[in-house]
Amino acid sequence: xxxxxxxxxxxxLSPTGVEIAFLLVGLATFGAAVVTVTTxxxxxxxxxxxxxxxxxxxxYLLLTAEFxxxxxxxxxxxxVVVLLLFGLMxxxxxIGRSPDADSGNRWMALGASVPAAGALVxxxxxxxxxxxxxxxxxxxxxxxxxxxxxxxxxxxxxxxxSVLLLAALVGAIVLSxxxxxxxxxxxxxxxxxxxSDGRTAxxxxxxxxxxxxxxxxxxxxxxxxxxxx
Amino acid sequence: xxxxxxxxxxxxxxxxxxTMTKRTVTAQYPDVQPELPxxxxxxxxxxxxxxxxxxxxxxECPDWCIYIDSHKETTPPAAPGGRERSRNxxxxxxxxxxxxxxxxxxxxxxxxxxxxxxxxFEYAETDIHELTHERDKLREWMWxxxxxxxxxxxxxxxxxxxxxxxxxxxxxxxxxxxxQEAREARDAQGPAEDxxxxxxxxxxxx
Amino acid sequence: MNDVLDVxxxxxxxxxxxxxxxxxVGQAEHKVMAHMQGRLGPMYAGGFHGWAQLVADGVKFxxxxxxxxxxxxxxxxxxxxxxxxxxxxxxxxAIPIGPSEGAVGQxxxxxxxxxxxxxxxxxxxxxxxxxxxxxxxxxxxxLRTAAQLLAYELPMLLAAASVAMAAGTVSLPGILNAFEWxxxxxQIVGALVFFVAGLAELQRPPFDMPVADSEIxxxxxxxxxxxxxxxxxxxxxxxxxxxxxxxxxxFLGGWHGPFGEDGLGWVWTLLKTGVLAFVVIWLxxxxxxxxxxxxxxxxxxxxxxLALAQIALTGIVKVAIN
Numbered sequence: 001x002x003x004x005x006x007x008x009x010x011x012x013l014s015p016t017g018v019e020i021a022f023l024l025v026g027l028a029t030f031g032a033a034v035v036t037v038t039t040x041x042x043x044x045x046x047x048x049x050x051x052x053x054x055x056x057x058x059x060y061l062l063l064t065a066e067f068x069x070x071x072x073x074x075x076x077x078x079x080v081v082v083l084l085l086f087g088l089m090x091x092x093x094x095i096g097r098s099p100d101a102d103s104g105n106r107w108m109a110l111g112a113s114v115p116a117a118g119a120l121v122x123x124x125x126x127x128x129x130x131x132x133x134x135x136x137x138x139x140x141x142x143x144x145x146x147x148x149x150x151x152x153x154x155x156x157x158x159x160x161x162s163v164l165l166l167a168a169l170v171g172a173i174v175l176s177x178x179x180x181x182x183x184x185x186x187x188x189x190x191x192x193x194x195x196s197d198g199r200t201a202x203x204x205x206x207x208x209x210x211x212x213x214x215x216x217x218x219x220x221x222x223x224x225x226x227x228x229x
Numbered sequence: 230x231x232x233x234x235x236x237x238x239x240x241x242x243x244x245x246x247x248t249m250t251k252r253t254v255t256a257q258y259p260d261v262q263p264e265l266p267x268x269x270x271x272x273x274x275x276x277x278x279x280x281x282x283x284x285x286x287x288x289e290c291p292d293w294c295i296y297i298d299s300h301k302e303t304t305p306p307a308a309p310g311g312r313e314r315s316r317n318x319x320x321x322x323x324x325x326x327x328x329x330x331x332x333x334x335x336x337x338x339x340x341x342x343x344x345x346x347x348x349x350f351e352y353a354e355t356d357i358h359e360l361t362h363e364r365d366k367l368r369e370w371m372w373x374x375x376x377x378x379x380x381x382x383x384x385x386x387x388x389x390x391x392x393x394x395x396x397x398x399x400x401x402x403x404x405x406x407x408x409q410e411a412r413e414a415r416d417a418q419g420p421a422e423d424x425x426x427x428x429x430x431x432x433x434x435x
Numbered sequence: 436m437n438d439v440l441d442v443x444x445x446x447x448x449x450x451x452x453x454x455x456x457x458x459x460v461g462q463a464e465h466k467v468m469a470h471m472q473g474r475l476g477p478m479y480a481g482g483f484h485g486w487a488q489l490v491a492d493g494v495k496f497x498x499x500x501x502x503x504x505x506x507x508x509x510x511x512x513x514x515x516x517x518x519x520x521x522x523x524x525x526x527x528x529a530i531p532i533g534p535s536e537g538a539v540g541q542x543x544x545x546x547x548x549x550x551x552x553x554x555x556x557x558x559x560x561x562x563x564x565x566x567x568x569x570x571x572x573x574x575x576x577x578l579r580t581a582a583q584l585l586a587y588e589l590p591m592l593l594a595a596a597s598v599a600m601a602a603g604t605v606s607l608p609g610i611l612n613a614f615e616w617x618x619x620x621x622q623i624v625g626a627l628v629f630f631v632a633g634l635a636e637l638q639r640p641p642f643d644m645p646v647a648d649s650e651i652x653x654x655x656x657x658x659x660x661x662x663x664x665x666x667x668x669x670x671x672x673x674x675x676x677x678x679x680x681x682x683x684x685x686f687l688g689g690w691h692g693p694f695g696e697d698g699l700g701w702v703w704t705l706l707k708t709g710v711l712a713f714v715v716i717w718l719x720x721x722x723x724x725x726x727x728x729x730x731x732x733x734x735x736x737x738x739x740x741l742a743l744a745q746i747a748l749t750g751i752v753k754v755a756i757n
Contacts, residue, residue, distance in 0.1 A: 043566055047511065050559065067605075070548035078555025079588060085562050086581035095508045095569050143545050143605050241721045245471040255475040 022062045029055030040097040046084050053077050067143040267378045269348035270331045272362075274370035275322055279343035282317035286335035286344060294328035295335060296321060296361075322367060326352070327360040345374040453524050457672035458489045464672075464716045465489075471720040492665075499661035506569035507658065515567060516659070516666035519560025522553040523673035530680045531608045533690050533701040546607035547595050550681060551588075554636065557670065558584045561638075561645065564667070565655035576654020579645040579727065580638065586734035587635040587642075593742035594629035597749045598622060598685045611689040619688070621752060625745040626686035628738050630711070633678040635730070637671060639715060641722035644730055679711035680704070687711075 032051040039045050053076040060069035092098075150158055256263055265271070282299040298321035304314045336344045347370045354360050362370075380387070386394070465488060469476030481487025503512055529543050529550055543549045558580060565577020599605045601622065602613040635642035646654035656667050683689055687707045690700025725733065 043508075043511075047563065066543070067545040067548065070545045070552045074548055074552035074555060074592075077559070078552055079585065082555075082558065082562065082581050082584055085559075085566070086578065086585065089562075089566060089574060089578050089581070095506060095567070238722070242717065245717060245721045248473055249467065249470045251473065253470060253475050254473045257475070257478070 018062055022059060025055055025058050025062065029059065042088055042092070042094070042098055043085065046081060046088060049084070050077055050081050053081070064142075065146070067146045265348045267348075267375060268346065269350075270333060270346050271348040271350040272326070272346075272352060272370050272373075273324055273329070273336065273367070274345045274347045274372075274374050275324075275364065275367035276343045276345065276371050277319060277322065277364060277368055279341045280319055280322065281341055281343075282319050283340065285338045285340065289334045289338045291332060291334065292328045292330055294325040296323040296325070319364070322364045323361050324367060325361040327357050345371065347371075347373040348375065349373045449528050450524070453527050453673060456676050457669055460675050460712050461489050461668075461672045462486065463712065464719075467713065467716045468720050471717070496662055496665035501661045501663060502658075504569055504658050508567040508569070511563050511567040512658075513663070515560045515564035515655075516663040516670070517560070518563060519557055520666050520670040520673065522557035523670060523677050525553050526550045526677045527673070527680070529607060530677070530684060531611060531689065532680075532704040534611070543606065545605050547599055547605045547610075547685070550607070550677070551592060551595060554674075554677065555584065555588055557674070558636070560667075560670070561655045564659065568655070568658040570658050572651040572653075573655050573657050575651045576645045576657070579651075580655060582727075583635055583638065583642065583645060583730060586731055587632040587738070590628050590734060590738035590742045591632040591636065593739065593746060594625040594632065595685060597625040597742070597745045600746065600749045600753060607684050611684060611691070614688045614691055616688070616691070619686075622686050622745070622749070624741055625749075626682060628742045628745065629686065630678070630682050630714075632734070632738055633682065634715065634718065635734070637674040637678060639671070639675065640719040641725050642730060643724055644727050647724055675712055675715050676708070679708045679715065682711055683707040 029052050032048050032055060036045050036048040036052055039048060053072065057069045057072040057077070060066075060072060282297060284297055287293075287295040287297050297319070299317050299319050301315045302318050304316055306313055333346065336346060349370060352360075352362075466476045466484070477485030477488035479485055480491040503509055526549075529546055561580040562577050565573045565575075565580060568574075598610060598618075601618060602610040604610060604613065638645050646656065651657075656664060659667060683704055688703075689707075690703050692700070692703035
């Protein structure tokens with residue numbers, strides 16, 4: 001969508017304000033990304049990731065791709081990082097350094113990431129080469145332009161992606177359903193009275209009682225909050 | 230018929246909205262004095278003229294918050310050669326309102342009507358020792374004791390009024406009897422005086 | 436130079452609105468809640484019916500010591516209130532209150548996405564506060580915040596998408612320009628879903644699980660004192676203003692009204708926002724807090740299907756009109 005090349009660009013040696021800002025934000029984003037992968041504090045890594053993703057959103061904004069920028073914030077900062085933090089807090093999120101979180105695969109990770117990054121950079125550079133975006137004209141990344149571009153030229157990849165996501169969704173549902181089926185089987189086996197062994201029946205009872213008084217069955221409205229009235 | 234889904238939620242909203250349009254029940258106490266019911270248990274007043282130092286109140290108090298000191302005085306015999314009489318004189322009467330639980334048992338048990346409830350309640354202190362009200366302070370509270378509330382219509386007369394009326398009736402009956410006797414004695418003299426005499430008697434009766 | 440002045444003036448006005456309107460809502464909450472419970476509420480501060488109570492509260496908060504727990508992650512702990520508050524300031528910038536060009540802080544092309552994205556960022560503040568406090572109640576509050584956000588962001592987005600479909604644009608003034616009165620019944624389900632999900636995202640009662648005081652003290656804000664705590668409270672009330680303003684703009688037609696649209700459109704916007712803020716307070720007074728599982732159940736089994744149904748309805752009507 002930002003491919004509309006314009007003839008006669010000013011060249012690299014007389015940068016405009018937007019270009020300088022783009023470069024500075026890019027450096028900040030890169031720095032945040034580096035800190036994200038090198039910091040020893042797990043939650044700090046997630047929060048630096050927020051900075052990096054926000055920096056990318058700012059870059060989109062500078063390229064007039066407003067819609068993409070806000071979607072970036074909405075999806076990545078608002079949801080993915082929150083999910084990440086949620087996962088961290090649920091499992092382990094110590095305050096301070098956690099040196100045991102280092103898996104020791106540093107060289108292997110480097111070996112995997114450097115070629116991947118190189119390939120991506122090469123693809124992008126090769127694809128756009130000396131294409132310049134006219135920032136002064138009408139916004140080329142507006143919602144309307146993005147929508148038309150996406151649903152005219154790139155419908156097939158878009159639909160393929162949505163099918164992929166649907167498959168992932170169905171897969172997740174199947175996984176969780178299977179888990180429940182397993183539990184039900186186990187419960188059926190437990191509930192079957194075993195007359196030859198009295199201990200089995202005794203073990204079953206606390207389990208069933210716990211289920212009967214589980215959170216689904218009891219309606220217990222809590223008192224209203226009285227904090228700042 | 231099952232209730233409409235959400236009708237309970239709507240009912241809750243209606244309740245709060247209705248409450249908002251009603252008068253509030255907040256008592257704006259320091260600005261507006263509360264209207265207390267007549268038998269409010271605020272503080273206990275001592276009518277020490279009635280006290281005979283019988284100690285019933287102090288003994289019945291569940292908290293032991295009433296302190297009474299007294300001594301005996303002997304009064305000379307009323308008639309020469311008679312026995313000397315002894316009398317209890319109150320030296321100290323104090324109620325520790327830091328201990329008192331306002332049960333009112335002392336007031337109930339006082340056989341001589343020396344203790345009364347007063348609706349005054351603003352006697353908070355910064356020092357707990359000052360919550361022990363001594364005799365003079367308790368006497369001061371007596372001025373705040375309200376009149377007893379009027380009896381219900383058709384209620385039995387209070388005992389003291391009934392007794393007074395009985396005495397008055399007796400006295401009147403005796404006077405009438407004397408007047409009757411006087412009239413009978415006068416009847417022999419002339420009937421004219423008798424009529425005016427009876428009219429005067431009726432006025433007096435009313 | 437004129438442009439700079441214009442921008443500066445707009446920023447100042449938006450900032451003033453941001454500082455004043457949440458306080459008005461807070462004061463209204465004090466009084467409305469009191470009267471709904473048969474009380475009078477604050478009566479002394481400022482003389483007349485305690486109108487200056489929140490100013491007095493602010494002075495009190497400013498005087499308090501700013502305590503950071505010894506084991507806390509200092510920097511994140513101190514940064515969290517700003518992260519919670521600033522997004523709402525940015526959102527207010529984008530809400531149009533009148534039809535003219537001057538009645539909106541900044542026209543943004545993808546307005547809906549902007550406001551929803553930035554509101555989602557505000558919750559990061561609660562998460563940071565919950566984690567950095569080094570307190571298990573705070574951590575629980577942060578967890579609940581995250582779970583609630585994940586559950587309610589989706590129905591909110593879907594309901595907003597329905598309006599965007601109806602208007603054919605994602606710009607907030609654009610939606611208002613396309614508004615017709617019959618959108619009201621058409622989008623009513625979406626409006627309800629949006630409002631309820633927004634309440635949950637703001638952690639307002641009856642969706643205040645993350646700060647449930649009878650269970651986890653005050654959730655993520657347990658360890659906060661003084662001005663930082665006040666900033667969190669201000670963020671909550673600014674959130675109410677933003678949510679009510681957004682619902683007004685997206686579903687209730689903003690400056691459109693039965694009469695006086697041309698000159699007094701902004702009065703309609705403010706009036707609708709005020710009524711919605713009253714409803715927010717009303718709901719808080721009326722309903723008890725939901726339990727955590729009820730909360731999730733409401734989002735996933737009621738609000739999301741309703742929002743999807745609304746989108747389907749919007750699509751059908753849109754196609755039928757065309």
